[in-house]
Amino acid sequence: MTETLISLLxxxxxxxxANVTGARYKKYSFGxxxxxxxxxxxSxxxxxxxxxxxxxxxxxxDNGMFHIGLFLVNCLVSISGGVLGVIAMKLIYNKLNK
Structure with missing residues (x-):
């Protein structure tokens, strides 16, 4: 697996x-x-x-070896980024539409 593929994943x-968060919590959904x-x-x-x-x-x-632990941490941070992105976008949207 290359660095580019890991970034895309x-x-x-x-x-x-983000889409699962929007589907689960309709008040945060933007389609x-x-x-x-x-x-x-x-993310x-x-x-x-x-x-x-x-x-x-x-x-x-690192040095051509794949570190699964670091990849799992990267995946967890990506999940958190997607969820926080939807929530932050909704907060900004509500603030601008007051």
């Missing part, structure tokens, strides 16, 4: 988490397209912010 996991956008940006933001702690794609593929 992280974004895909964030998209799935499929809105939830997908929130998932992409939320990328958290991975870039916290990836420096050692679970970025380069660290996962």
């Amino acid at each position: 992280s974004i895909l996991i964030g998209i799935i988490a 499929v397209i809105g939830n997908t956008i929130a998932g992409v940006f939320g 990328i933001f958290l991975i870039k912010s916290f990836g420096r702690l050692g679970f970025d794609p380069l660290s996962i593929m």
Whole structure:
């Protein structure tokens, strides 16, 4: 698995988490397209912010070896980013529409 594939998987996991959050909690939903956008940006933001702690794609593929533990942490952060992206987008939306 290459670093690019790990990055794309992280974004895909964030998209799935955002859409599941929108489907589960209707008050946070922006539809499929809105939830997908929130998932992409939320996932990328958290991975870039916290990836420096050692679970970025380069660290996962250190010296050609795949570290499953770091990949699982990366997946959890992507899920959190997708969920937080939808929630943050809803909070911003509510604040701007007052």
